[in-house]
Amino acid sequence: xxxxxxxxxxxxxxxxxxxxxxAVPSQPPDPLASWNNTGPKKAIIAFVERVTxxxxxxxxxxxxxxxxxxNDGTLWAEQPMYxxxxxALDRVQALAPLHPEWKDTEPFKHxxxxxxxxxxxxxxxxxxxxxxxAHSGVTTEEFEKVAKDWIAxxxxxxxxxxxxxxxxxxxxxxxxxxxxxxxKTYIVSGGGVEFMRAFAQQAYGIPPEQVxxxxxxxxxxxxxxxxxxxxxxxxxxxxxxxGKARAIQALIGRRPLAAFGNSDGDxxxxxxxxAGPGARLVLLVHHTDAEREWAYDRESHIGKLDxxxxxxxxxxxxxxxxxxxxxxxxxx
Amino acid sequence: xxxxxxxxxxxxxxxxxxxxxxAVPSQPPDPLASWNNTGPKKAIIAFVERVTxxxxxxxxxxxxxxxxxxNDGTLWAEQPMYxxxxxALDRVQALAPLHPEWKDTEPFKHxxxxxxxxxxxxxxxxxxxxxxxAHSGVTTEEFEKVAKDWIAxxxxxxxxxxxxxxxxxxxxxxxxxxxxxxxKTYIVSGGGVEFMRAFAQQAYGIPPEQVxxxxxxxxxxxxxxxxxxxxxxxxxxxxxxxGKARAIQALIGRRPLAAFGNSDGDxxxxxxxxAGPGARLVLLVHHTDAEREWAYDRESHIGKLDxxxxxxxxxxxxxxxxxxxxxxxxxx
Numbered sequence: 001x002x003x004x005x006x007x008x009x010x011x012x013x014x015x016x017x018x019x020x021x022x023a024v025p026s027q028p029p030d031p032l033a034s035w036n037n038t039g040p041k042k043a044i045i046a047f048v049e050r051v052t053x054x055x056x057x058x059x060x061x062x063x064x065x066x067x068x069x070x071n072d073g074t075l076w077a078e079q080p081m082y083x084x085x086x087x088a089l090d091r092v093q094a095l096a097p098l099h100p101e102w103k104d105t106e107p108f109k110h111x112x113x114x115x116x117x118x119x120x121x122x123x124x125x126x127x128x129x130x131x132x133x134a135h136s137g138v139t140t141e142e143f144e145k146v147a148k149d150w151i152a153x154x155x156x157x158x159x160x161x162x163x164x165x166x167x168x169x170x171x172x173x174x175x176x177x178x179x180x181x182x183x184k185t186y187i188v189s190g191g192g193v194e195f196m197r198a199f200a201q202q203a204y205g206i207p208p209e210q211v212x213x214x215x216x217x218x219x220x221x222x223x224x225x226x227x228x229x230x231x232x233x234x235x236x237x238x239x240x241x242x243g244k245a246r247a248i249q250a251l252i253g254r255r256p257l258a259a260f261g262n263s264d265g266d267x268x269x270x271x272x273x274x275a276g277p278g279a280r281l282v283l284l285v286h287h288t289d290a291e292r293e294w295a296y297d298r299e300s301h302i303g304k305l306d307x308x309x310x311x312x313x314x315x316x317x318x319x320x321x322x323x324x325x326x327x328x329x330x331x332x
Numbered sequence: 333x334x335x336x337x338x339x340x341x342x343x344x345x346x347x348x349x350x351x352x353x354x355a356v357p358s359q360p361p362d363p364l365a366s367w368n369n370t371g372p373k374k375a376i377i378a379f380v381e382r383v384t385x386x387x388x389x390x391x392x393x394x395x396x397x398x399x400x401x402x403n404d405g406t407l408w409a410e411q412p413m414y415x416x417x418x419x420a421l422d423r424v425q426a427l428a429p430l431h432p433e434w435k436d437t438e439p440f441k442h443x444x445x446x447x448x449x450x451x452x453x454x455x456x457x458x459x460x461x462x463x464x465x466a467h468s469g470v471t472t473e474e475f476e477k478v479a480k481d482w483i484a485x486x487x488x489x490x491x492x493x494x495x496x497x498x499x500x501x502x503x504x505x506x507x508x509x510x511x512x513x514x515x516k517t518y519i520v521s522g523g524g525v526e527f528m529r530a531f532a533q534q535a536y537g538i539p540p541e542q543v544x545x546x547x548x549x550x551x552x553x554x555x556x557x558x559x560x561x562x563x564x565x566x567x568x569x570x571x572x573x574x575g576k577a578r579a580i581q582a583l584i585g586r587r588p589l590a591a592f593g594n595s596d597g598d599x600x601x602x603x604x605x606x607a608g609p610g611a612r613l614v615l616l617v618h619h620t621d622a623e624r625e626w627a628y629d630r631e632s633h634i635g636k637l638d639x640x641x642x643x644x645x646x647x648x649x650x651x652x653x654x655x656x657x658x659x660x661x662x663x664x
Contacts, residue, residue, distance in 0.1 A: 063539060140581055184541075197585050207395060208585030209516075215582050220574035220600055227603045229581050236582070242552035249472055249561050250547050250568070251583055253529050253540030268552055271559045 031177045034170040034328045040283065040320045044174065047281040051257055052181045058279035062182035066256045068248060068269060069175070071189035071196060071213075073262040073303040074285050075204060076167040077156075079294040082302065083163050084191050085127065087150050088134035089119075095133070108133075132233035135192055135216055139228040147198035161330070164203045168285075170326045171260075175204055178258070186210045186256075188248060190240035190265055194231070212247050214239045244269035256280075262287065267308040274315065282317040284308060289323040292330075363509045366502040366660045372615065372652045376506065379613040383589055384513045390611040394514035398588045399613075400580060400601060401507070403521035403528060403545075405594040405635040406617050407536060408499040409488075411626040414634065415495050416523050417459065419482050420466035421451075427465070440465075464565035467524055467548055471560040479530035493662070496535045500617075502658045503592075507536055510590070518542045518588075520580060522572035522597055526563070544579050546571045576601035588612075594619065599640040606647065614649040616640060621655040625662075 035041040050058040051065065072078040092102075092111045102108035107126035110119035119126055138146065156166050175185050187196055187206055193213035200206040215236040218229045239247050245268045248256065258281035259266070259273035266284075274282045286305065287296050297305040312319050322329060367373040382390040383397065404410040424434075424443045434440035439458035442451035451458055470478065488498050507517050519528055519538055525545035532538040547568040550561045571579050577600045580588065590613035591598070591605035598616075606614045618637065619628050629637040644651050654661060 066541075193582060193585070209398075209583070211585065218578040218581060220577050220604075226607050227577065227600065229578060229604075245552050245559065246550040246561060249550060250525060251541070253525070253543065268559065272552075272561075275558050 031180065032170070032173050034173055034326055036325050036327055038325050040318050040325045043318045044177070044281065044283075047258065047279055048178070048181050050279045060257060060278065064254060064257070065178075065181070065183040066186065066252060066254045067178050067183045067258040068186045068188040068212075068244075068252075068256045068260070068273070069171070070244075070261040070263070070266045070269070071187050071191050073287065074168075074189075074260055074266070075171050075175075075187070076163070077293060078303050079296070080157065080302075082191075083156075083166070084195050085131065086154070086157075087147070087195065088131045090150060090154060091134035091146070092130050132216075135195070136231045136233040139223075139230055140194060140218065141228070143194055143231055144198060147195050151199045159330075164199050165331055167203050167331065168326075169328050169331045171285075172204065172331070174260075175206070179205070183258070184210065186212060186252065188212045188239065188244050188259075188269060190214055190238070192216070193239075212239060212251055214243075240265045242268045245272035248272065258282070260285070261308065263303040263305050264308045267311065270308065270317065271311070274317065282312070282315075283320060284312050284317060285320045285322065288321045289326075289329065291323075292328075293322055295323075363512065364502070364505050366505055366658055368657050368659055370657050372650050372657045375650045376509070376613065376615075379590065379611055380510070380513050382611045392589060392610065396586060396589070397510075397513070397515040398518065398584060398586045399510050399515045399590040400518045400520040400544075400576075400584075400588045400592070400605070401503070402576075402593040402595070402598045402601070403519050403523050405619065406500075406521075406592055406598070407503050407507075407519070408495070409625060410635050411628070412489065412634075414523075415488075415498070416527050417463065418486070418489075419479070419527065420463045422482060422486060423466035423478065424462050464548075467527070468563045468565040471555075471562055472526060472550065473560070475526055475563055476530060479527050483531045491662075496531050497663055499535050499663065500658075501660050501663045503617075504536065504663070506592075507538070511537070515590070516542065518544060518584065520544045520571065520576050520591075520601060522546055522570070524548070525571075544571060544583055546575075572597045574600045577604035580604065590614070592617070593640065595635040595637050596640045597635075599643065602640065602649065603643070606649065614644070614647075615652060616644050616649060617652045617654065620653045621658075621661065623655075624660075625654055627655075 032041055032044065050056055051060045053059060069075055072082055076083070089111055092108060096102055096112045099108070102112055107119050107122040107129055111130060135143070151163060154163060155161065156163060159166065178185055185206055187200060187210065189196060191213050193211055193215055196213050197208045197211050200211050201208070217232040217234040217236045219232050221228055221230055237243065244266065248269065255276040256273045259269050260283045261270055262285040270282045274280050284305070287294050287303065289295060296303065297309060364373055364376065382388055383392045385391060401407055404414055408415070421443055424440060428434055428444045431440070434444055439451050439454040439461055443462060467475070483495060486495060487493065488495060491498065510517055517538055519532055519542065521528060523545050525543055525547055528545050529540045529543045532543045533540070549564040549566040549568045551564050553560055553562055569575065569579070576598065580601065587608040588605045591601050592615045593602055594617040602614045606612050616637070619626050619635065621627060628635065629641060
């Protein structure tokens with residue numbers, strides 16, 4: 001064999017070897033693929049490494065890794081109105097034939113007539129009345145069926161998507177990323193606990209026992225010798241603002257390592273999380289993308305972000321700009 | 333080789349083989365060793381096999397296997413008074429030096445004087461007053477420390493044991509047996525949630541997020557710029573009787589496959605569990621052992637077992653007689 005041929009063989013062999021080396025340990029798929037490689041993504045990864053790497057001074061055992069997520073505006077959209085309010089209005093419409101008297105009763109007559117302006121002019125009282133009617137008078141099992149039927153059939157008025165496709169793809173990736181690192185992921189949200197459970201497993205992979213929400217009073221009754229729990233119109237607990245921190249303590253009994261919100265209603269949960277010892281991740285989703293989603297903050301009636309934004313800025317919490325930090329918003 | 337020698341060799345070989353067979357796959361330790369081989373043990377094992385054997389018509393996926401346990405009288409003893417009441421009285425004693433006015437105030441003056449008869453003559457009002465004072469006026473973190481200190485140092489007045497040694501050994505085995513079959517084990521008890529969490533992990537292996545109990549109101553406050561949750565004397569939720577079924581629905585959102593109690597306070601939880609489809613295990617612990625523990629039921633002020641006993645008998649629920657069905661009561 002000539003020196004030249006031997007050299008050629010060597011070069012080719014080396015090239016094959018190098019190519020193989022580059023190809024075989026192929027790049028694993030990015031678990032946060034819908035996040036731009038900006039500050040928030042880096043903060044998330046750095047935090048998870050700090051608390052999950054054995055030997056790290058901030059290491060936390062798996063059993064204590066709790067992450068809490070607000071739902072409306074954090075895990076899924078909340079415009080042009082909270083989706084649960086749309087559910088309530090649809091439910092009032094569906095029940096209207098059983099209630100002919102609603103044609104002459106505030107605020108139902110406006111819902112029946114489809115006059116949203118008149119309905120909303122009734123303010124919080126009108127909202128609460130409609131919500132109470134839509135969420136009561138049935139057993140918990142009947143309600144579960146009603147809510148699941150609505151989730152399966154209702155469509156968002158602007159996008160025409162099912163509501164479970166109005167979830168944020170980057171947040172789905174974040175949930176999965178945290179769970180892959182043995183975090184227990186909870187919803188802690190102002191929405192009704194039984195409404196959210198109707199889709200939380202399917203949409204987010206979050207089981208019913210990890211959904212914390214507002215509760216109506218339940219009444220234990222015997223019906224034909226069988227116990228039922230009837231949903232009453234009265235409010236048992238409002239899981240908003242300081243209620244979120246209280247519910248986390250009362251129901252989980254562990255302070256979250258990480259908490260995620262998007263509005264002033266999440267402030268106390270974020271404060272409670274941030275005040276724990278060791279590494280904590282406290283993150284706000286800022287709705288900055290009028291083209292792909294919506295843009296709103298301080299002046300919004302829905303998902304108002306004002307005080308929590310100021311505090312996040314002052315304390316150095318992580319703020320996600322949907323426009324700048326997310327490559328995509330909704331699932332493809 | 334003579335026929336006789338060959339036969340002898342064969343016999344010896346067979347004997348060695350048979351002996352080996354008996355010895356090598358040695359009997360695994362009985363996971364329910366403190367249960368006599370009577371009806372309740374058989375019912376437990378048969379139920380667990382039905383719901384956990386793939387292909388069984390009653391098979392239930394692991395994620396849905398929920399078992400709920402009352403605490404007082406079911407997982408640990410409750411005589412001569414609920415242990416949490418003893419905690420409250422000890423706490424009143426400990427706080428008395430800070431409250432000189434208690435020397436002249438009902439019902440505290442009787443506690444301070446150690447006059448239990450006079451204190452108990454004050455009835456439920458006296459009890460609730462002492463319990464409220466003992467469980468409020470501190471942050472949740474301070475209370476956790478107080479409760480853990482008490483658990484570590486207090487001794488049962490009759491046995492001299494730490495209270496965490498007044499748990500029932502057969503129930504510890506049952507908890508472990510269920511968890512080995514991928515059940516999620518919950519406490520659902522009338523005791524205070526934060527009091528029970530102070531020992532539930534250590535005593536039962538039950539983590540804080542699986543402890544459901546009565547709750548006092550929590551108040552979110554900023555203290556030197558740090559958020560705290562202050563325990564208030566007002567009651568938020570009483571986790572007893574129908575409250576247990578309501579709390580299971582509101583907080584777990586899954587109907588238990590198995591529920592364990594010992595008194596009328598557990599009846600609704602047992603009814604709610606029994607009414608589910610498929611195989612269910614509903615079990616009452618009957619305190620029948622005056623020598624090794626206590627014997628009480630229909631006439632007892634503590635852990636009264638009357639209506640639940642009747643219903644268990646009528647419906648064929650499992651009833652454990654501590655005297656007859658348990659080989660030992662407390663851990664060795």
